[in-house]
Amino acid sequence: MNKILRYWQLAQDMLSGDQNADRVVPPSGYTASLTTFVSFAMAFLTVFALALFLATGRLADRWSTELAGTSTVRISAPDGQMDAQAKTVLGILETTPGIASARLMSEDEQRRLLTPWFGVDLPMDNLPIPSLIEITEEGVGPDVNGLRLRLQAEAPGAILDDHTRWRRPMVKAAQRLRLLGALSIGLIVGSTIAMITLAAQAALSANGQVISVLRLIGARDNYIAKAFVRRFTIRAFLGGLIGSLLAMLFIYFLPAVAEEGAFLTGLGFQGVQWLLPLFIPLVAATIAFVSTRFAANSKLQRTA
Amino acid sequence: MIELKRAGFSYGGGAILADVDLHLTKGSFHFLTGPSGSGKSTLMKLCYQALFPSAGTIKVFGKDVRAMTHDDIAIIRRRIGVVHQDCQFLDHLSLAENVLMPSQVSGRDLNDDLQNMNQLLNWVGLTKQINALPPQLSGGERQRAALARALILSPDVILADEPTGNVDWEMGQKLLSLLIELNKMGKTILIATHDMNLIRVAKPQVAARVLRIQDKRIVSGGADL
Incomplete structure (x- = not known):
């Protein structure tokens, strides 16, 4: 001092x-x-x-912070199986601890996501665009590895993306x-x-x-x-x-x-x-x- | 006042002064003479601590110069007025400001010294040049201005190094008269000069002692004029 x-x-x-x-x-x-x-x-x-x-x-x-509490499931499956696999995935997610909510994104929402890259006239019907399920996590989130294995077993076309790869x-x-x-x-x-x-x-x-x-x-x-x-x-x-x-x-x-x-x-x-x-x-x-x-x-x- | 005992000064391995003994007592008047390059200026610088001895001891006002800090030296220099042959000033300040500068740096009240400055400038005959800048002054005027500046703090000792070196004979005599007058007022004076005529002129006016430097030593210390 x-x-x-x-x-x-x-x-x-x-x-x-x-x-x-x-x-x-x-x-x-x-x-x-x-x-x-x-x-x-x-x-x-x-x-x-x-x-x-x-x-x-x-x-x-x-x-x-914006990306930490969310993840996405991408489902790529033949046309006939897409809805069934989406339903299965949603069912799995509903019962998985650490997940607050899961919701299938509509075609409009997907179009809006792609608009900055492909423009407004994107012919969604002619493109093999996967279905997206948005997950909102709670607490420490789900056991990512366990969830991946379960999805792989029950819905082979589903891939869990917890954003860490690019975040x-x-x-x-x-x-x-x-x-x-x-x-x-x-x-x-x-x-x-x-x-x-x-x-x-x-x-x-x-x-x-x-x-x-x-x-x-x-x-x-x-x-x-x-x-x-x-x-x-x-x-x-x-x-x-x-x-x-x-x-x-x-x-x-x-x-x-x-x-x-x-x-x-x-x-x-x-x-x-x-x-x-x-x-x-x-x-x-x-x-x-x-x-x-x-x-x-x-x-x-x-x-x- | 200033005492040198077996003092020596070397530079670059070569001795400039050796075994110099000198004692400037209060009120004394000394001439220091010798050929150019004999070490007169070096001895003067040793007296006001612009240089420090390589050998021996120098005491100024009772203090050993080796034990002095920069601040000690600054305080000592306020008691020693120095006049150089090529006197330096702060060229961007007027004559009045330059003469008052020692008062300013020592933290004195400038108003108290204003009257002193006017008297000093009147005494050295520079009243008209009070607002002139140093580069506008002639050689003689600069010498007298340097003397006025050296005296503003009423120092105990005045060291003048070739004070008449850059002025004509008449001006040299005038400067000498001023220094003699100061000595009569009790100031200790040491003048370094190679001008023997100046010493002869001083003879009838003052009881001065002449010191001659030869072969790096004072060889005729104490010889009466």
């Missing part, structure tokens, strides 16, 4: 306004624009990476995307630290004469570092704020796509998540504060 308080006091001391001290370092120089631009660009990218991270998280959760890779893909989002945020933070440290070092080197004069007249290291740290922190905060706001605006106005494009429409923030990007300028300022202080201390320690 004391350590936190000490850092807080240090930060307050470093950032406290002193108009005269601020003027010690010449205001111009490419490092000024570079720091602001780096912070702006990184904040902009971070907002998108954060949106990707959150969206893929939601997607993985949705795919996982797992989809959830895995969404989780990988989420990891990618987190990795991107990590890389952006790392790059920001590196670039701001380099910019600070360049500024310190470019202002060697300023440091030399300040040293000569009795300035403490803390005073010299403060002049640089405060300036870089403010620049990083402003750059980060503009970058974050602009990226939020872009995301807010992302074109609304139809339900089929659910993934794209999901890229963004929901509810209180919109507050998260507002922390990015603070993170950028903290990075600049720590990086510049580190660079300044290293430089000042090396010079007499």
Whole structure:
């Protein structure tokens, strides 16, 4: 706790306004624009990476929960046996523990499922389309292996699909995307630290004469570092704020796509998540504060 | 005030100064002379901790410089006014701001030192240039501005490294008069110069001692002018 308080006091001391001290370092120089631009660009990218991270998280959760409590039985049998096998399967399902309900899907429902792929004029009568039974599970669900064996014995054309075969890779893909989002945020933070440290070092080197004069007249290291740290922190905060706001605006106005494009429409923030990007300028300022202080201390320690 | 005992300084394996003994007492006036490259500037830098001795000991205001932290050195430098041959300023700040800078960095109330600054600039004859930027000043004006800056905190010791190196003879004499005047006010003065004429001019005005560096050592320490 004391350590936190000490850092807080240090930060307050470093950032406290002193108009005269601020003027010690010449205001111009490419490092000024570079720091602001780096912070702006990184904040902009971070907002998108954060949106990707959150969206893929939601997607993985949705795919996982929506498909977890359901399964399907597909019956492929000669025309004369289709109804009989469907009846048998429904009978088996009714007596199987872990199944809340089972229902044979109508031709209309099947047509609707196939419409996105084959269009509205699908001639269902001429196609060997299997019958589908939708199962809603309850509790921990049925004993899948036992049910498969029973179906195989009593209705040879019935195949139980508990969705795990394609649900797992989809959830895995969404989780990988989420990891990618987190990795991107990590890389952006790392790059920001590196670039701001380099910019600070360049500024310190470019202002060697300023440091030399300040040293000569009795300035403490803390005073010299403060002049640089405060300036870089403010620049990083402003750059980060503009970058974050602009990226939020872009995301807010992302074109609304139809339900089929659910993934794209999901890229963004929901509810209180919109507050998260507002922390990015603070993170950028903290990075600049720590990086510049580190660079300044290293430089000042090396010079007499 | 400043005491060197068998102090030496080496750089890149070669000795620049060796076995230097020097004692600057309160209110003393010393000239440090010797040919170019003899180590005058190095000795001055050792006195204000821009360099640290490779051998021997240096005590400033009673403290061993080896035991000093960066902050200690900063505090010590507020008691030592330094004037260089090629004096450096913060070129983006006005003369007034530069002269007041030592007050600012030491956390003093600038309003208290404003009057001091005006008096100092009047004393060194730079009242008209108060708002000028350092690059707009002539060599002599820069030397006098550096002197004003060195004096704003009323230091105990003034170290002047070739203070007349970049100015004409008349201006050199004026700067010397200012330093002599300061010595009469009780300040300890050490002037490094290779200009023997300057030392001769000072002879009737001040009881100064001349130190000569030769072969990395002070060979005529204590010789009266």
